[in-house]
Amino acid sequence: MALAPRVPFQCLSAVEAAALIRAEADLTLFDVRDLHSYQQEHLDGAMHLAEDRVPLWVGRLEKSAPVLVYCYHGNSSKTFAQMFSDFRFARVYSVDGGYRPLASALAAPAAEETPSDSASAALAGFLADWHYPAGELDARGPHGLTPLMRAALLGRGEIVHELLALGADLHARNDDGNTALWLACVSRDAALVQALIDAGSELDNRNDAGATALMYTASSDRPQLLELLLEAGADPQVRNFDDLRAVELAASTACLKLLRHTAD
Structure with missing residues (x-):
């Protein structure tokens, strides 16, 4: 059988x-x-x-x-x-x-104890400013950015923390296949990157070019963020669609030093 x-x-x-x-x-x-x-x-x-x-x-x-x-x-x-x-x-x-x-x-309290309409004035204003429907925490804006992605990109840590507490989708991907974690790396906010890591962000998400946040931080010379991702367990051996790893994309000596153990 x-x-x-x-x-x-x-x-x-x-x-x-x-x-x-x-x-x-x-x-x-x-x-x-x-x-x-x-x-x-x-x-x-x-x-x-x-x-x-x-x-x-x-x-x-x-x-x-x-x-x-x-x-x-x-x-x-x-x-x-x-x-x-x-x-x-x-x-x-x-x-x-x-x-x-x-x-x-x-x-934390169970999700049902935190109603989605309990947004603070700051969050309600943020949603309105970026033309997101009120109460729709995972609505898509231009380029497929959700409120969480937009807040991460802008380095708005207080908005990110509130959205996470209200249950916003941590793993949503924008039109390029990037998550809020990648966009937080763009903002260069180490505390925000760490918060998203602690919340359970997928460290090795590959975007539509096969690139991970680790590759991005290496190629854009962000050694502090690169170190955070490595310490959290991001995989330096992942390859993008051009068959390149983070170490081969390192844009500075500082980034290369952090990745030198992965070069073999």
């Missing part, structure tokens, strides 16, 4: 993952950070999982039950989620951004 087709795992933002944890009583939650980090702190109900223990859990869990995996920044969790997906688990999720953003999202 033929095996059922494998269902790909899904990546969730921290807010989406927190909502899933609240809603699914039979959810199995795994922490795949190192054991020492797990012992120091972990989410309530999370079980530590190492690679050699995956077969044990594969045999123990119902394949129809949801499985959610988190790590430090959302990279290793994808590897573990793929393992469960390979074993035909139907509902497997990896948390973008990892432990910290997920812990923060769980500590």
Whole structure:
């Protein structure tokens, strides 16, 4: 008898993952950070999982039950989620951004307790100034920019924080395939870039040219932002559609030094 087709795992933002944890009583939650980090702190109900223990859990869990995996920044969790997906688990999720953003999202009020019409006067004015419909947090403006993207591009940290708290889509892409994280790098606002990383931005999103935010910061001589992305776990080995990596696009000695370990 033929095996059922494998269902790909899904990546969730921290807010989406927190909502899933609240809603699914039979959810199995795994922490795949190192054991020492797990012992120091972990989410309530999370079980530590190492690679050699995956077969044990594969045999123990119902394949129809949801499985959610988190790590430090959302990279290793994808590897573990793929393992469960390979074993035909139907509902497997990896948390973008990892432990910290997920812990923060769980500590915050549930999304339904924060109505979308509770925008501050500053946010309401921002939406009006840029001709976004009132209350439509993910509306598209010129060039496909959502309010979150526009605020990130302008370095409006207070607007970005409020939009994130209200549930604006962190992973939306503009007409060029860029997310708010890329646009925050354009603004050169390190605190804003870090906030979007902490919120669970996809570090290795590739735009329509195959370029990542890491490549952009390297090619535009933004070493401080480049360092932030590397520390968060951005992959320096990703190649764009011209087959170039960040190290090959570095525009300054400072950027090249940060990427020299990736040159081989």
